[in-house]
Structures are given as C-alpha cells and as structure tokens.
Amino acid sequence: MRQDPNCSEFGKRWKSDSQQGRTLKSSELTFGSSVEVQGKLIQSPHKRQNVELAAENICVVGPCDVQAFPLKYKTHHPLDYLRQFPHVRCKTNSLGALLRLRSEATAAIHSFFKDNGYLHVHTPIITSNDCEGAGEIFQVEPANEEREPGENPHFFDVPAFLTVSGQLHLEVIAGAFSKVYTFGPTFRADNSQSRRHLAEFYMVEAELAFAESLQDIMQAMEDLFKKVTDAVLSSCPRDAELFHKHVAPGQEAKVERMLKNQFITMSYTEAIEILKRAHQEFIYKPEWGRDLQSEHERYLVQHCGEIPVFVFNYPYDLKPFYMRDNEDGAQHTVAAVDLLVPGVGELCGGSLREDRPDFLQSRLQRLGLEDTYQWYIDLRRFGSTPHGGFGMGFERYLRCILGVENIKDVIPFPRFSHSCIL
Incomplete structure (x- = not known):
C-alpha cells in the first residue's frame, strides 16, 4: 500500500x-x-x-x-519528463491510469473476438518472413556464437527476423478455422523519433475466411473499435476522465462523436481529389499514385467532421504483394483499406488477400520472391477460399481514445531508435 x-x-x-x-x-x-x-x-x-x-x-x-x-509531492509532472524514469513512472496517477486502461482494453479486445467466434492464435515472434516488404526488420542471431568454417552462418539456417506482422501465419490457420486473430508484440526498425512510431509495439490482427468484400473487413474494424471503446470507458471511467480532463481536454466529446456516428468511406481516388481541392498548402503535394502522408490523413479526417474515415482501393504499386488485384484497368488498384481516425491518422490497415494462385505467382516473380513464398502460393492450391483481414495498432488505439499526443506515453517501456531504457 x-x-x-x-x-x-x-x-x-x-x-x-x-x-x-x-x-x-x-x-x-x-x-x-x-x-x-x-x-x-x-x-x-x-x-x-x-x-x-x-x-x-x-x-x-x-x-x-x-x-x-524523481517524483515530487503535489507536482504535476509532464509525460515527457516521466518518460525518463520508466522504473518509477508507473507510481504516478497518469501512468497508473494508463496501465489500468491498457489492461481493460486488452481484455475487451479478447472478449470481442471470442464473442464473435474467432480463434486466438499465438503467431511466432521470430520469423523468416518480412510481411510488409519494407525492409524495416530486426535480424535475429546469437550474440556470441562461434561458427566453424563452412558452417551455415545463420542460427536457423535461414535469415530470421523479429516479426513485423502475424498476418501470413494467420492466413495459414484461417484455412482451417475460418475466423482467427492474434494480439502480440511486433517490431519495426524504423529510425524515427516521431510521436507516431515505436520500434516495439502491440498489434491486433484478424483474418476472415470467405470474406469476398472489403465491406466485411471495414465492418469488423468499426465494430471492434466501437465495442472495445464502449467497454473500456464503462469499466474505467475515472481513469479515462483523468486523461480527458488533464491531458487532452475536449477528447471525451471527440470520442463520443466517433462512437455515435457511422464511419465514412471514400476511395483513394476520391481522397486525392479532396486533397487537391484543399485550401491549404501541404508539405507533400497530393498526387494519384503517391502514398498518403500524415498531413493528408489529418486533413481528410477534419474534412469529414472528425469522424473516422475508411479510404479504400489503393494503387497496386503502393501496397504489398498479398493484396487482391481489382483488375480495374488503367488505374490498377488493389482491394486495400486504411482506417483514419482523429488525432492519430492511420489506425487500421486491411485488405482482401490475393487468393488466385496465378495472380499471386506472377506478382511474386516480378518481385523476385517466388522461391521465398512458395509455401504461400501453395496455400492457394490446397483448398483456398476468398479471405481478408486487418491489423490495428494497439498503442495508436489508446492514443486515439485518450488524446495522448506521443505514442511513447501509452506503453510502459517504450522502445525507439537510440533509446532502450531499462
């Protein structure tokens, strides 16, 4: 005590x-x-x-x-000050409240998936796959292991990495259980000091067999967000109030607006047109075929009245190999969707997966990845179904509902480039 x-x-x-x-x-x-x-x-x-x-x-x-x-009596310490002392900051009201909220949100996420018939799967943390293909991966090798001349240089005989996503493993299990999800740590070697990125964070990922429309994926995202948020705010009203009053005044009304309104949908093409008509200058000029930047995401949410926005059907060349080709002619888009939310930007990303082996093999050949992902092609040959899924960043979710500006303040022990305290 x-x-x-x-x-x-x-x-x-x-x-x-x-x-x-x-x-x-x-x-x-x-x-x-x-x-x-x-x-x-x-x-x-x-x-x-x-x-x-x-x-x-x-x-x-x-x-x-x-x-x-380092904590002083009757002193309100800023969150960035507390970040320097991860071994004691949990003794403050703000971090104590945050940890209770994290715990309740975790329980609510598991309850949501259980109530909706999903199987919980522990996907591996060490993997030979780079799911996103961005190269922002941490390689795993023993720190001090001597190898004999001519011996395989890798501990696992192949290059192994800390996972950036459990999606590909979920697709394996979804072929047998239809609706599956995972919730665990993921890692990105992103050399960034921004308020939006961590090197280690938690992801909620789900995969649905027999999903033939992006609407199925979007509905699952919206239901997850609203039901989990309702549960968290009902179970921890005082802890949420601490953030809504003292950290982010006005955030409570923003969250209520998100919960009461149906999320808005627009195509990537529509989003680019809205950005081009905007009466403001962007650092990155919006052009069809270029990825949306955080400034674009913020504007789109503001344009829609601070209601979360689904942006779907992105250009083929912007997205990873596993997303389904829409076969829409000159535009050439894939069935991908991102959920943009106030104060955060992208919260969730999902897609229909390419279930046609010839389309998938052709794309992997162009990328020089056919040998690496032969097992993934096999999944399409061995009783595949139309399917899709999505991932939600857990720390970004907490930022969204609490109004915390820096993602480093919604995780007990933040890891980011040039910082691994404790």
Whole structure:
C-alpha cells in the first residue's frame, strides 16, 4: 500500500518495527515510501470517496530517499519528463491510469473476438518472413556464437527476423478455422523519433475466411473499435476522465462523436481529389499514385467532421504483394483499406488477400520472391477460399481514445531508435 499524504488521520501513531528492534521516526515516512497501515474505515468527507482509513498503526516497509526520488509531492509532472524514469513512472496517477486502461482494453479486445467466434492464435515472434516488404526488420542471431568454417552462418539456417506482422501465419490457420486473430508484440526498425512510431509495439490482427468484400473487413474494424471503446470507458471511467480532463481536454466529446456516428468511406481516388481541392498548402503535394502522408490523413479526417474515415482501393504499386488485384484497368488498384481516425491518422490497415494462385505467382516473380513464398502460393492450391483481414495498432488505439499526443506515453517501456531504457 502506498502512503496517502492527503489522509486526515495519517501519521497519528507509529507501529514498532520488530524486525529492526526500534521505533520508526517520522522522518522515515517520506513521500514515495511503501507502508503497511492498520486502522478503521470511517465515513469520508471527500466527494469522490465514501470511506477513508483512519490510521492507528503505520509501518514503513520500504523507505524512500525523497531527495533522490524523481517524483515530487503535489507536482504535476509532464509525460515527457516521466518518460525518463520508466522504473518509477508507473507510481504516478497518469501512468497508473494508463496501465489500468491498457489492461481493460486488452481484455475487451479478447472478449470481442471470442464473442464473435474467432480463434486466438499465438503467431511466432521470430520469423523468416518480412510481411510488409519494407525492409524495416530486426535480424535475429546469437550474440556470441562461434561458427566453424563452412558452417551455415545463420542460427536457423535461414535469415530470421523479429516479426513485423502475424498476418501470413494467420492466413495459414484461417484455412482451417475460418475466423482467427492474434494480439502480440511486433517490431519495426524504423529510425524515427516521431510521436507516431515505436520500434516495439502491440498489434491486433484478424483474418476472415470467405470474406469476398472489403465491406466485411471495414465492418469488423468499426465494430471492434466501437465495442472495445464502449467497454473500456464503462469499466474505467475515472481513469479515462483523468486523461480527458488533464491531458487532452475536449477528447471525451471527440470520442463520443466517433462512437455515435457511422464511419465514412471514400476511395483513394476520391481522397486525392479532396486533397487537391484543399485550401491549404501541404508539405507533400497530393498526387494519384503517391502514398498518403500524415498531413493528408489529418486533413481528410477534419474534412469529414472528425469522424473516422475508411479510404479504400489503393494503387497496386503502393501496397504489398498479398493484396487482391481489382483488375480495374488503367488505374490498377488493389482491394486495400486504411482506417483514419482523429488525432492519430492511420489506425487500421486491411485488405482482401490475393487468393488466385496465378495472380499471386506472377506478382511474386516480378518481385523476385517466388522461391521465398512458395509455401504461400501453395496455400492457394490446397483448398483456398476468398479471405481478408486487418491489423490495428494497439498503442495508436489508446492514443486515439485518450488524446495522448506521443505514442511513447501509452506503453510502459517504450522502445525507439537510440533509446532502450531499462
């Protein structure tokens, strides 16, 4: 139990410390100390609690060096200050609330998928696949292993990496169980110091067999977002209120608007036209065939009244090999969709998967990946079905519902380039 300096009866009497054979001094009961308290529960005059503990005996279990302790009494520490002290920041109200919210959101995500008939799968953290194909991967090899001359240089006989996505493994399982999902850590070697990126983060990923329309994928995304958010806000109202009042005033109304309104849909082509007509200058000029930048995503959400927006049917050349070719002539798009949300930008990404072996093989040949993904082509030859899926960044989701600006402040131990504290 942590000391509560606001308790009116705090520190009335001291309990003898039998292990040390001495009586505790009042100077030992400092801010940050761990204590055991015995007393009586009495009616509290404070508005936000019914009872309080009138202390009769107090024992300091773990004293705190208050001079060195980085948290100060009755001080509101900015989140970027707390980030320097990952070993103690969980003792603050803000990080305590965040961890309870993370826990509740995790439970709500699992409940959503269980209630909707999904099988939970533990996909591997170490993999030989680079699902996204962007090359932002961490390679895995033993730190100090000597190899004999001529011996295979790789521990696994092939290059192995920390996973960037569990999608390809989910596709394997979806061929047998129809609806599957995974929820675990993923890694990107993204040399970025931005507020939107981490080197280690958590992803929620789902795969649906017999999905023949992007609407199926979009509906699953919207249902997940709304039902999980409802559950989190209902279970942790005070913790959410802390962020909505003291970290991001006005965020509560934004979240309510997202929950009450149906998400908007527009094609990538429509999005580019909206951006071209915008009465503002962008750092990156919007052009058909170029990827949307974060400034474009923010504008599109604002344009739609701060309601989440699905942007679908992206150019073929912008997306990974596994997305389904729309066969739409000169435009040449794929059945891909991104969910853009206020304050964050892209929250979810999904697509229909290319289930036609000839289309898939042709694309992999052009990319020089046919040998690497022969097993993936085999899936299309061995009883495949139309299918699709999506992924949602868990930390981006928390940023969205809480209004936290920096993604490093919604995870207990943030890892990013040039920083791996603790």
